[in-house]
Amino acid sequence: MSDKPLNLTVYVWRQKDAKDAGGLVKYDVKGVSSHASFLEMLDILNEQLIERGEEPVAFDADCREGICGMCSLVINGRPHGGFAGTTTCQVHMRHFKDGETIYIEPWRASSFPVVKDLVVDRSAFESIMQAGGFITNNCGSAGDANAIPVPKEQADRAFEAAACIGCGACVAACPNSSAMLFTAAKLAHMHFLPQGQAERMKRTKAMVDAMDAAGFGNCTNHYECEAACPKDISRDVIAMMNRGYAKASLTYRDPAAKSGE
Amino acid sequence: MNLDARVPSGPIDQKWSNAKFEMKLVNPANKRKYTVIVVGSGLAGGAAAATLAELGYNVLCFCFQDSPRRAHSIAAQGGINAAKNYQNDGDSVYRLFYDTVKGGDFRSREANVHRLAEVSVNIIDQATAMGVPFAREYGGTLANRSFGGAQVSRTFYARGQTGQQLLIGVYAALSRQIAAGKVKMFNRTEMLDLVVADGRAQGIVVRDLVSGKIESYAGHAVVLASGGYGNVFYLSTNAMGSNVTASYRAYKRGAGFANPCYTQIHPTCIPVSGDYQSKLTLMSESLRNDGRVWVPKSADDVAAASKDPGSIAEDKRDYYLERKYPSFGNLCPRDIASRAAKEACDDGRGVGPGGRGVYLDFRDAIKRDGEDTIREKYGNLFDMYERITGENPYRVPMRIYPAVHYTMGGLWVDYQLQSTIPGLFVLGEANFSDHGANRLGASALMQGLADGYFVIPYTLGNYLAGVPAKSLASTGSADFKRCETEVNERVARLMNVKGKRSVDSFHKELGQIMWEKCGMARNKEGLEQALQEIPELRERFWKEVTVLGGRDTFNQSLEKAGRVADFLEFGEVMCRDALEREESAGGHFRTEHQTADGEAKRDDEKFCHAAVWEYRGDGETPARHVEPLTFENVKLATRSYK
Numbered sequence: 001m002s003d004k005p006l007n008l009t010v011y012v013w014r015q016k017d018a019k020d021a022g023g024l025v026k027y028d029v030k031g032v033s034s035h036a037s038f039l040e041m042l043d044i045l046n047e048q049l050i051e052r053g054e055e056p057v058a059f060d061a062d063c064r065e066g067i068c069g070m071c072s073l074v075i076n077g078r079p080h081g082g083f084a085g086t087t088t089c090q091v092h093m094r095h096f097k098d099g100e101t102i103y104i105e106p107w108r109a110s111s112f113p114v115v116k117d118l119v120v121d122r123s124a125f126e127s128i129m130q131a132g133g134f135i136t137n138n139c140g141s142a143g144d145a146n147a148i149p150v151p152k153e154q155a156d157r158a159f160e161a162a163a164c165i166g167c168g169a170c171v172a173a174c175p176n177s178s179a180m181l182f183t184a185a186k187l188a189h190m191h192f193l194p195q196g197q198a199e200r201m202k203r204t205k206a207m208v209d210a211m212d213a214a215g216f217g218n219c220t221n222h223y224e225c226e227a228a229c230p231k232d233i234s235r236d237v238i239a240m241m242n243r244g245y246a247k248a249s250l251t252y253r254d255p256a257a258k259s260g261e
Numbered sequence: 262m263n264l265d266a267r268v269p270s271g272p273i274d275q276k277w278s279n280a281k282f283e284m285k286l287v288n289p290a291n292k293r294k295y296t297v298i299v300v301g302s303g304l305a306g307g308a309a310a311a312t313l314a315e316l317g318y319n320v321l322c323f324c325f326q327d328s329p330r331r332a333h334s335i336a337a338q339g340g341i342n343a344a345k346n347y348q349n350d351g352d353s354v355y356r357l358f359y360d361t362v363k364g365g366d367f368r369s370r371e372a373n374v375h376r377l378a379e380v381s382v383n384i385i386d387q388a389t390a391m392g393v394p395f396a397r398e399y400g401g402t403l404a405n406r407s408f409g410g411a412q413v414s415r416t417f418y419a420r421g422q423t424g425q426q427l428l429i430g431v432y433a434a435l436s437r438q439i440a441a442g443k444v445k446m447f448n449r450t451e452m453l454d455l456v457v458a459d460g461r462a463q464g465i466v467v468r469d470l471v472s473g474k475i476e477s478y479a480g481h482a483v484v485l486a487s488g489g490y491g492n493v494f495y496l497s498t499n500a501m502g503s504n505v506t507a508s509y510r511a512y513k514r515g516a517g518f519a520n521p522c523y524t525q526i527h528p529t530c531i532p533v534s535g536d537y538q539s540k541l542t543l544m545s546e547s548l549r550n551d552g553r554v555w556v557p558k559s560a561d562d563v564a565a566a567s568k569d570p571g572s573i574a575e576d577k578r579d580y581y582l583e584r585k586y587p588s589f590g591n592l593c594p595r596d597i598a599s600r601a602a603k604e605a606c607d608d609g610r611g612v613g614p615g616g617r618g619v620y621l622d623f624r625d626a627i628k629r630d631g632e633d634t635i636r637e638k639y640g641n642l643f644d645m646y647e648r649i650t651g652e653n654p655y656r657v658p659m660r661i662y663p664a665v666h667y668t669m670g671g672l673w674v675d676y677q678l679q680s681t682i683p684g685l686f687v688l689g690e691a692n693f694s695d696h697g698a699n700r701l702g703a704s705a706l707m708q709g710l711a712d713g714y715f716v717i718p719y720t721l722g723n724y725l726a727g728v729p730a731k732s733l734a735s736t737g738s739a740d741f742k743r744c745e746t747e748v749n750e751r752v753a754r755l756m757n758v759k760g761k762r763s764v765d766s767f768h769k770e771l772g773q774i775m776w777e778k779c780g781m782a783r784n785k786e787g788l789e790q791a792l793q794e795i796p797e798l799r800e801r802f803w804k805e806v807t808v809l810g811g812r813d814t815f816n817q818s819l820e821k822a823g824r825v826a827d828f829l830e831f832g833e834v835m836c837r838d839a840l841e842r843e844e845s846a847g848g849h850f851r852t853e854h855q856t857a858d859g860e861a862k863r864d865d866e867k868f869c870h871a872a873v874w875e876y877r878g879d880g881e882t883p884a885r886h887v888e889p890l891t892f893e894n895v896k897l898a899t900r901s902y903k
Binding site: 065115123144146189 | 397399534761
């Protein structure tokens with residue numbers, strides 16, 4: 001690994017607000033350490049912009065250690081840069097060469113409108129969660145945690161699905177802007193556990209319906225979502241969701257609906 | 262300032278039961294007539310918002326992130342303690358209580374800590390019922406591991422992302438209440454002031470971070486769960502957005518701030534690599550279960566050790582934690598492990614660039630258990646390390662150094678978690694009560710959830726029972742308007758400085774002062790210098806800072822400017838507290854007060870108290886009050902992990 005500082009050309013998507021058309025703007029960023037993170041490179045760019053009296057680039061980032069799911073850039077056409085199991089904030093500049101040109105854009109999906117520059121509005125994910133992404137259990141009513149044994153294999157599979165950080169890279173990567181990997185991961189997390197069984201059918205139907213209502217597209221088996229997922233969530237969860245949805249559509253009846261409807 | 266802690270009577274193990282029985286209740290039909298404001302959506306705030314809504318209260322919940330699921334609780338890696346004694350290894354509520362009081366170096370309030378240990382067991386039950394996928398044994402029961410400061414295995418975990426899994430559980434419950442209409446969630450909204458009217462907290466003023474609009478909200482009570490202030494150091498393991506503003510604004514409106522000098526420096530973080538660094542990354546304490554910490558015995562071997570650690574023979578390595586603390590070894594508490602790392606580096610034996618690093622070596626564990634076992638336990642942490650440093654920790658030992666991680670100080674609260682302002686309750690890291698001068702690993706998640714799930718639902722009812730439902734303030738009232746005007750003026754002032762320097766450049770400079778003079782080791786001279794330098798820096802900030810972009814729009818520079826402006830005032834309170842506390846305790850190490858072998862030396866005669874600071878106006882020295890701490894159960898003793 002070379003310790004030589006990098007000089008880069010970056011094209012960054014600038015967009016004043018949701019209504020603005022936006023466009024790519026070219027900047028030169030000089031003297032970036034190869035040990036810096038990708039977002040630190042943007043920090044350096046912003047310092048240079050502020051020095052020149054230009055408004056810095058807006059981008060989302062909070063924990064900067066790959067767990068909060070806040071960061072969200074399409075780097076050279078790939079969500080999170082296309083490095084396996086890595087969020088944008090975990091990408092380091094050692095993966096880039098001196099003199100390289102880098103394109104940086106926001107998530108592209110009609111369900112994720114741009115707020116400003118590289119910042120998007122992901123509240124559509126909230127609506128899916130609110131439709132059924134929970135186990136109904138008021139605080140205080142739980143029995144002893146060891147009373148219901150959960151086989152380790154099941155617990156591990158639930159964990160692997162629950163590792164989703166809700167970043168939205170799956171949607172950004174999909175040609176149909178589908179949110180099926182996200183929704184299916186949430187369902188799989190709960191459905192691998194005994195605690196999630198009681199509301200299984202209702203939950204599946206409600207979350208899938210909410211996903212459709214939010215305008216996300218359907219899955220046409222490109223599996224770009226799986227490739228882009230920084231938490232390596234397997235596309236298998238989508239098949240599990242589809243089976244669950246078919247079953248729920250055929251057999252589940254909302255007890256709140258009046259008879260005959 | 263009234264610092265009556267309202268600790269219930271009776272023996273320690275009956276205080277919480279007694280308190281619960283004595284508390285007034287709000288009848289279920291009346292709960293829907295009350296509105297509660299919750300600021301923050303992490304484990305404490307999210308759990309409080311969801312649980313209060315389940316009880317029937319109307320909740321308004323605010324977070325500055327784009328989703329409540331992103332609160333910084335999410336980044337906690339290692340685990341959560343609970344006195345379940347599932348391992349049959351001698352744990353009990355009393356032992357967790359004892360370990361926590363001792364771990365906090367006898368500077369916490371006994372009654373609060375005992376309650377924390379009591380409800381810890383319910384947290385695991387509740388989280389499991391919510392679908393938190395904790396690690397399991399093959400038989401299907403929950404798995405445990407051990408953590409620093411304890412000799413039993415009481416830590417529950419979900420690989421290296423326990424915080425995210427617990428927060429998803431909380432977020433799920435919160436989402437259910439949002440859907441039910443009981444919680445109104447305000448994402449990308451930041452609290453900028455607290456409205457106190459008729460001596461009670463009655464509402465908050467916020468800025469909508471997308472539209473830039475300043476708005477007010479009224480509630481019968483305000484619950485602050487806005488986290489800690491570690492970012493006063495600029496570099497810390499906290500998320501970029503973590504800030505002191507909500508707490509500090511409450512302080513300026515009359516809430517006492519307790520023990521601001523108690524900050525936790527975590528021993529195992531990835532060292533700083535350059536001046537562009539924006540944050541530091543923690544490597545979970547759980548790694549110390551299997552990793553051995555060492556530096557070369559002799560400074561002469563540092564160059565060779567930095568180049569090829571494997572070339573240093575066994576007898577030339579100093580496993581200094583095992584040597585100094587044989588009974589706890591690598592699992593001694595964080596403050597002790599951090600200081601020992603600093604000592605080794607000050608001694609010229611630190612490894613890597615700049616000599617600010619020590620090794621955390623898994624060679625022996627891999628030899629003993631095999632690489633697969635180690636991967637199963639810590640795989641994601643090893644991957645995280647490799648991503649950041651470009652080095653493979655299965656082959657080369659990790660290089661680590663202490664970094665700011667958690668703040669034990671916070672707004673003063675009584676046993677009911679109420680601050681010195683009636684109607685203002687403070688939960689989680691934002692309050693001060695449970696961890697004393699040092700927090701043990703896996704106890705922050707426990708405290709956040711204890712406060713949110715199991716304490717505030719009782720104590721808030723007790724308060725609201727005495728507040729008429731009809732007394733909800735109008736946001737059009739003079740008190741609200743005055744507060745809104747002040748917030749607007751402050752935003753305008755930040756926009757109008759129109760200097761040349763970025764907000765970050767000031768934040769970095771403040772961080773440098775804090776780390777050098779109010780960091781791992783402090784002394785009178787340095788603290789007095791800091792108390793000169795911080796006001797000077799603040800003055801320059803208000804002359805030279807530049808905030809580009811508009812105020813009525815999404816503007817991240819403006820968000821940061823407000824937070825840094827508050828840090829520039831708060832840093833001074835911290836240094837003042839550190840200067841006045843003429844003893845060493847936990848994370849607060851005054852070099853003037855140490856034993857012959859370099860351990861912290863408390864002064865129980867003069868400082869067995871919480872120091873509580875009262876704001877008295879800009880430019881005025883705040884007043885220092887004390888809440889005496891009495892230890893009726895755990896005998897005050899010199900902490901020893903030897």
